[in-house]
Amino acid sequence: MQLPSTLLENAVNEFAKLPGIGKKTALRMVLHLLKQNANEVELFSETIAKMRREIKFCQRCFNISDSDICAICANRQRKQEMICVVENIRDVIAIESTQQFNGTYHVLGGVISPLDGIGPDQLNIASLVHRIGEEKTAEIIFALSPNIQGDTTIYYIQKKIQHLPCTVTTIARGIAFGGELEYADEMTLARSMANRLPVQQYVKS
Amino acid sequence: MQLPSTLLENAVNEFAKLPGIGKKTALRMVLHLLKQNANEVELFSETIAKMRREIKFCQRCFNISDSDICAICANRQRKQEMICVVENIRDVIAIESTQQFNGTYHVLGGVISPLDGIGPDQLNIASLVHRIGEEKTAEIIFALSPNIQGDTTIYYIQKKIQHLPCTVTTIARGIAFGGELEYADEMTLARSMANRLPVQQYVKS
Incomplete structure (x- = not known):
């Protein structure tokens, strides 16, 4: 894909580094941003940078957090x-x-x-x-x-x-709710047989 | 989806504004950026902002361009x-x-x-x-x-x-290469019958 501008190409390459994003999708995103107000794109860019700069990890549980100890x-x-x-x-x-x-x-x-x-x-x-x-x-x-x-x-x-x-x-591991027995893999099915529950305990949970 | 941090949430919301990106995909992208070096995220953010700030449209053909007149x-x-x-x-x-x-x-x-x-x-x-x-x-x-x-x-x-x-x-409009007649819509098929080409012209092109 030949792009008509180096600035455009750099932006597309940056987006294409994201997981699951190919060059074509990246181009679609960049052209979308190009149609937005300059302020909005500035906000987009600044929000991402600020997030990476300022975000913390909870010192107790390593969850993402705005402060030293997370809300949980x-x-x-x-x-x-x-x-x-x-x-x-x-x-x-x-x-x-x-x-x-x-x-x-x-x-x-x-x-x-x-x-x-x-x-x-x-x-x-x-x-x-x-x-x-x-x-x-x-x-x-x-x-x-x-x-x-x-x-x-x-x-x-x-x-x-x-x-x-x-x-x-x-x-608990076993057959998912709404899952069909015939499509479950053997490992899951075998384990969920081995770890079967008394019906009364199942109904209570 | 409850997110554990406002900084994270803002970043996810910004990504979710892009076309074809839902909240879950946006979260995946943001968490990916969070795992990168601070420098790389800074580069990502700066490249996008710079692109929006500095890109030009060719004054003659309105194509995207790095200068007043595009390369083409x-x-x-x-x-x-x-x-x-x-x-x-x-x-x-x-x-x-x-x-x-x-x-x-x-x-x-x-x-x-x-x-x-x-x-x-x-x-x-x-x-x-x-x-x-x-x-x-x-x-x-x-x-x-x-x-x-x-x-x-x-x-x-x-x-x-x-x-x-x-x-x-x-x-030219007509049946696409590799397309199958039976799946073409009636409009396309009717038009491509009406605009049929002499075989010799077709072979030449």
Whole structure:
């Protein structure tokens, strides 16, 4: 694609670095911005730069935050002795949008994956272990991806905290609501058979 | 979707204003930028702002340009007496990428569409008519969208320039290469029957 201007080309190249954006979509975005008021584009650009410059990570749970301690950690209405361990900030947002969880989070920043060169030291695991000991946490809920890396991470952390008196659970895995049995993969189906629940407990939940 | 930070939310809202970008995709982009170096995000933001601030439109053909006259208009290798009339800059880029056209362009900025409140005065039509008279243009090629608005625009411009001695043509319309007859709409099929070509002319082109 030959573009008629270097300024345009640079802008398209910047947009094309974003995930899932090809050159054509990038061009569409840039031409859209070109049609906007100069002020609006200035605002767009300044908002992005300011976000990157000023955003903080909560010193306790590593969630994104406007201040040193995030709104969830600072909220005394929430059960501070319950920690949900997640991979990233998107997972926090997903769980928050269910409005069903009233505890706090700990964002690991990924899962242990030796093939990708990610070991425990690259993740916020030491701080989690320290936090559990320090805060006398009552329950840890793992909400990690249901794959080998997620399971490895759970296993690793559990080993590290087994001397501490806190309950360790993981979110339920099984057939999704609205999912059809015949399209479920064998692993999920086999596991959900093995971990079957008494109907009375299921109805209550 | 509840976001944990106002800075994050503002950035997501800015991205969500772009065409075809919803809140979830916007969040994915913002979190991607958050993982980049501060310098890279600064560059992203500055490139967009600079593009909007400094980009120019060619004073002759209204194509995007880094200078007052665009590279195509300034190129003496191209047939300056041949003008291809297009709706927007994307069409220029599309035709340029075929590498088959060696004339110049005139970007109208849209087509006449009374329903959307777009009349001839909102478009670069007066400048086109003036340019054809001034430059003694030999041929005008209309490459507009094949719909009522496009046809109206062609008809309007043709009326304005009929006293001038230039040839007026439009790009061929018909069944696309690789297209299947049975899936073509009736209008296209009927028109391509009516405008059929002698096979010898077809083979030559």
